[in-house]
Amino acid sequence: MSLLIRNARIASEDSTSLRDGDVLVEGGIICSIGTGLSAPEGAKVIDAKGRLLMPAMFDAHVHFREPGQEAKETIATGTEAAINGGITGVVMMPNTKPAIDSAPVVRMVLDSAAKNSRIPVYTSGCITKDRAGKELAGIDGMRGLGVKMLTDDGDSVADPAVLLRAMQYATEFGMFFASHCEVPELAGPRALNEGVVSYRLGIKGTPAAAEEIIIDRDIRLAHAAGAHIHIQHVSSKVGMETIRWWKQRGDVKVTAEVAPHHLLFTEEDIGDFDTHYKMNPPLRTKADTEALLQGLIEGVFDLIATDHAPHTPFEKSQDFVSAPNGITGLETALVSLYHYFVATGKFGWDLVVKRYSAEPRRMMGLEPVPVEEGKPADFILFDTEAETTFSLDFMRSKSRNTPFLDKTLKGRVDLVVLGDQVLLER
Amino acid sequence: MPRKDLLDIVSLEREEIDCLLDQAVPFKELFTRSVKKVPALKGKSVLTLFYEPSTRTLSSFEVAANRLSADVTNFAVAQSSIVKGESVRETVETLQAMRTDYIIVRHSRSGLPSTIARMTKASVINAGDGAHAHPTQALLDAFTIKEKFPDPTGKRVLIVGDILHSRVARSTSTILKKLGLEVAYLGPGSLVPKVGPENVLRFTNYEEAMKWKPDIVYLLRVQMERQDVQYFPSLREYHRLYGVTEERLRRIDGEGLYIMHPGPVNRGVELCDGVLDYSRSLINDQVENGIAVRMAVLYWLKPGGEVVG
Numbered sequence: 001m002s003l004l005i006r007n008a009r010i011a012s013e014d015s016t017s018l019r020d021g022d023v024l025v026e027g028g029i030i031c032s033i034g035t036g037l038s039a040p041e042g043a044k045v046i047d048a049k050g051r052l053l054m055p056a057m058f059d060a061h062v063h064f065r066e067p068g069q070e071a072k073e074t075i076a077t078g079t080e081a082a083i084n085g086g087i088t089g090v091v092m093m094p095n096t097k098p099a100i101d102s103a104p105v106v107r108m109v110l111d112s113a114a115k116n117s118r119i120p121v122y123t124s125g126c127i128t129k130d131r132a133g134k135e136l137a138g139i140d141g142m143r144g145l146g147v148k149m150l151t152d153d154g155d156s157v158a159d160p161a162v163l164l165r166a167m168q169y170a171t172e173f174g175m176f177f178a179s180h181c182e183v184p185e186l187a188g189p190r191a192l193n194e195g196v197v198s199y200r201l202g203i204k205g206t207p208a209a210a211e212e213i214i215i216d217r218d219i220r221l222a223h224a225a226g227a228h229i230h231i232q233h234v235s236s237k238v239g240m241e242t243i244r245w246w247k248q249r250g251d252v253k254v255t256a257e258v259a260p261h262h263l264l265f266t267e268e269d270i271g272d273f274d275t276h277y278k279m280n281p282p283l284r285t286k287a288d289t290e291a292l293l294q295g296l297i298e299g300v301f302d303l304i305a306t307d308h309a310p311h312t313p314f315e316k317s318q319d320f321v322s323a324p325n326g327i328t329g330l331e332t333a334l335v336s337l338y339h340y341f342v343a344t345g346k347f348g349w350d351l352v353v354k355r356y357s358a359e360p361r362r363m364m365g366l367e368p369v370p371v372e373e374g375k376p377a378d379f380i381l382f383d384t385e386a387e388t389t390f391s392l393d394f395m396r397s398k399s400r401n402t403p404f405l406d407k408t409l410k411g412r413v414d415l416v417v418l419g420d421q422v423l424l425e426r
Numbered sequence: 427m428p429r430k431d432l433l434d435i436v437s438l439e440r441e442e443i444d445c446l447l448d449q450a451v452p453f454k455e456l457f458t459r460s461v462k463k464v465p466a467l468k469g470k471s472v473l474t475l476f477y478e479p480s481t482r483t484l485s486s487f488e489v490a491a492n493r494l495s496a497d498v499t500n501f502a503v504a505q506s507s508i509v510k511g512e513s514v515r516e517t518v519e520t521l522q523a524m525r526t527d528y529i530i531v532r533h534s535r536s537g538l539p540s541t542i543a544r545m546t547k548a549s550v551i552n553a554g555d556g557a558h559a560h561p562t563q564a565l566l567d568a569f570t571i572k573e574k575f576p577d578p579t580g581k582r583v584l585i586v587g588d589i590l591h592s593r594v595a596r597s598t599s600t601i602l603k604k605l606g607l608e609v610a611y612l613g614p615g616s617l618v619p620k621v622g623p624e625n626v627l628r629f630t631n632y633e634e635a636m637k638w639k640p641d642i643v644y645l646l647r648v649q650m651e652r653q654d655v656q657y658f659p660s661l662r663e664y665h666r667l668y669g670v671t672e673e674r675l676r677r678i679d680g681e682g683l684y685i686m687h688p689g690p691v692n693r694g695v696e697l698c699d700g701v702l703d704y705s706r707s708l709i710n711d712q713v714e715n716g717i718a719v720r721m722a723v724l725y726w727l728k729p730g731g732e733v734v735g
Contacts (some may be wrong), residue, residue: 199622201438202536202558202593270435273537316544317515321556393571 001420002026002043007051010371013100013354017399024055028419033373044422046415052382054353055369056088056416059256059336060360061153061178061305062234063326064090064121067108073310073398075109076116078330081308081397083119083423085331091364092123092360094131095154101126106345111146118423122364124149124178127166130245133158134420136166142147143173144253147367148365151178154280156214158184159220167225176228176253176363180208181214181239182281189321193282197267203321208236208288211281215239223252230363234306235281239293244300254303255363258292260333264340265289265403273320276403279309280325296355303363304356306333310399328397332404336390338411343384381415388412430731431543431550432723434559435600443604446722447569453725454718456493467496469654472528473521475501476553480532482689482713483563484548487530490720496528514698527729531555536593549727557591562686562723564597566716570606571642573715574684579606583633586668587646587696588617588657594688595646597727610638613646613668616657632674633665636681642708643678644686645670645696661695662712670697670710675704684708 003025009018011032022037023030039045045415053273064078065071073081075092082090092099092109100123113121125142129135131152139150141390150170156179167177182190187206192198194205215231219242222229232242234256243256261279266286270277277283295301309326316323334356341347358368369378389408416424429442435685456462476484486502491498495613501521521529530548531539536556543550554560575581583602589595599609603625611618611629613637618628622655629635649663665671670678670685675698678685685697685707693699701707 193622196621199619200596202596204557267680272437273540314513314515317541319514319533319535319541321535321537 002040003047003417003422004037004039004043005053006037006045008048008051008381011052011054011349011353012370013350013358013368016348016350017350018052023334023371025417025420028377030371030373030375030377031147033371041268041309046381048381049387050383052349052384053351053371053379054382055087055152055371056166056355056359056378056380056418058089058305058360059087059308059330060091060303060363061093061259062090062308062330063093063095064311065096066112067105071312071398074116075112075121076373077396077398078308078310079117079121080114080118081328081330081395083416084394084396084413086334087222087330087368087375087416088119088378088416088423089361090119090121091149092121093153094124099126099130100124101129101131102138103145105345106142106145109234118421119258119418123151124145124151127152127157127177128250131316132153133162136162136169139170142175143341149178149230151180151232153178153180154312156180156182157185160217161229163220164225167221167227168385171225171227176230177218177222178230178232179214179218180213180232181247183210183213189284190280190325191278191283192270193267195267195285197270201270201273201320205218206282208284210239211236212239212242215242219243219246219252222254228253229304230254233257233259233262233281233305234292234301235284235288238286240295240300246297247300254301256357257303257305258296258301258305259305260329260336261327263289263293263296264336269403275318275320275328276401277314278320278323278325279307279327293341293346299352301355302361304333304337305360306330310397311401313400316401326401327401328399331351331395331397332390332402334382334413335409335411336404338382338384339409343410356369377417377419379417380412380413383412383414384410384420386412386414428726430726430728431623432561432727433540433543433550433552435561435597435604438561438604440604443565443568443601446565446719446726448571449722449726450569450715453493454576454583454715455712457628457718463478463493463495467491467494470496470527471525472496472498472530472724473501473526474498475503475517475529475531477503479556481552483532486713486716487553487720490717491528492507493717494496494721494724496724498687499581500511514542518542521735522546523547526650528724528727540683545733547730551723551727554593557593558595560597562720563594564601565713565723566691567644567686568601568627569719570686570711571607571713573711574708575641579717580608581642582588582608582610582638582640583642583644584610584612584629584638584640585644585646587613588648589613589646590619590647591619591624592646594700598633599623609639610635612696614658615662636677637679640683642684642686643670647688648692648695665695669695670701672700674697675700682706688712697716
């Protein structure tokens with residue numbers, strides 16, 4: 001397929017300014033970038049005037065619920081949701097049922113992805129068998145199938161000795177660790193932050209300390225083991241500052257991610273027990289949100305990841321404590337980042353490209369996908385003037401548990417190209 | 427403008443609270459008559475759905491509904507399909523199909539009555555949900571205080587005990603603040619949240635609290651069943667530090683303070699035996715007023731709203 005995109009404004013991770021140009025793709029490779037390029041015979045030509053051309057996003061933290069909870073999401077529906085949001089690569093978390101804790105389950109996931117997905121799907125593997133925190137999972141078998149990230153996401157590894165041994169063992173194989181940070185004994189029913197809202201609603205909250213203790217503990221363990229530790233979905237200001245402190249020391253490899261919902265919402269949004277704002281770690285205070293945004297701008301956070309966590313409407317319609325944690329994010333992330341931050345001047349497109357496209361790929365040992373000559377085509381067109389309404393018709397995820405349901409935000413993903421395939425065109 | 431549901435005190439306007447408290451006055455007068463019944467809710471069905479044990483709140487609602495001539499059914503949770511794993515949504519859909527007009531619900535989960543209210547056209551009355559809210563208790567407390575202090579503005583209420591787990595503390599302090607009273611909390615540091623409603627004072631010992639000159643000491647039941655971890659060393663120590671001991675009762679008597687308690691009472695824990703015979707105890711008034719206030723609530727609500735969730 002030949003594809004010529006004319007009059008685009010091209011974004012990159014290392015420049016705050018956009019450059020204008022035409023982009024010609026042939027055989028899945030960006031073969032030239034310039035002005036006034038002529039279209040080869042039979043080429044598909046798109047006039048992108050006023051629209052933004054940028055590397056496709058990559059989400060290093062998604063829950064696709066397959067195997068075991070396919071009523072919530074499958075690899076097929078999850079990856080279509082990703083494409084709908086301008087994302088062309090994902091890393092699945094292993095808290096499926098059964099958990100992804102051995103080579104056979106990894107094989108099952110990769111087979112399904114090969115059959116059902118139009119984008120690459122990577123999976124992380126458990127640190128411990130069935131995420132129970134006791135015995136080490138089948139680490140070498142998973143590594144042999146390409147697993148690089150080990151995590152018991154959804155829970156911390158409660159016993160630090162188990163985690164330390166896992167780090168000492170798996171680091172030898174070039175694997176790294178991702179931590180869901182939470183002391184279970186402090187976590188209450190894991191429904192919301194301990195603070196004014198938990199008091200008002202009469203639900204025992206989870207103090208930020210529950211997260212901050214484990215952030216510090218796990219980085220210390222990685223320091224001791226010489227491991228690479230990646231801190232997932234940071235929600236607290238002190239947690240962010242702890243990561244910054246460790247990074248400044250410079251003697252441990254630590255990376256960290258922040259989720260759009262922790263940048264956008266606070267505990268006050270829970271209102272009258274709205275389960276669409278129930279997630280783990282919970283939404284915290286305005287001071288936390290502002291600190292996280294600052295941490296993202298200053299580079300404390302290496303990447304943005306959604307923690308896409310689909311649940312059925314039935315589950316989310318239960319009372320606040322009973323309802324499961326998590327919201328979907330793949331389809332709303334990029335548009336909401338644009339609407340609330342880029343369009344308002346909080347940060348530029350370069351940050352979005354760096355933190356949500358290039359760095360997550362680098363963390364997974366993949367090459368970033370800049371819009372440059374000779375690179376594989378892996379990009380999107382984004383219309384900053386258009387709007388997106390997150391209606392049920394729009395959504396490709398099986399689940400609809402998002403605070404953005406039926407809301408309209410500025411910005412729209414118009415085109416997703418991967419190799420010689422146009423995956424989405426609006 | 428009447429509402430469909432009564433879920434908490436926070437969302438009630440001052441005018442609505444006044445309206446409910448005023449309405450309870452003639453209903454209480456009814457109790458002195460030989461026929462204690464009016465036909466206001468004749469033909470309406472009231473269903474009590476109590477997932478938690480209760481004596482006084484359940485029977486108070488039943489008596490209130492009966493005195494309004496409604497048909498009252500107690501949904502026997504322990505004998506229902508709920509014990510077979512039926513979800514709350516399924517239960518409520520069943521009740522919806524039965525065209526129940528009022529559902530009075532108590533549950534250990536905070537927010538569950540709000541969830542139910544979104545699922546049904548019936549009027550939902552929160553009869554206590556977790557540590558969240560107990561609006562009719564708050565209304566009956568306010569009614570009881572107004573009987574003693576017709577203009578309660580500026581009066582001081584000291585709420586003592588397990589604030590953290592108490593839906594009564596949340597709802598009653600909220601209504602009292604809305605009515606212009608001053609409220610303070612006293613209790614162990616582990617049971618008095620540092621964050622909470624604004625303009626509520628916090629005391630750590632009785633002496634300090636009494637210097638504040640309260641008009642009412644409102645004792646909360648120590649809810650051992652809600653305490654998943656140890657919050658204080660022993661009940662004996664609790665009584666010594668935060669209970670109304672005989673010595674404290676003498677002082678309270680000397681200063682002419684009223685005592686309130688939502689019941690049931692743990693004797694020898696939050697209060698000594700003598701309090702129950704104390705002449706300025708309002709505990710029995712609270713029980714009687716509960717019926718009048720709940721009649722006012724049933725009379726005021728208007729079933730038939732939208733199902734939104």
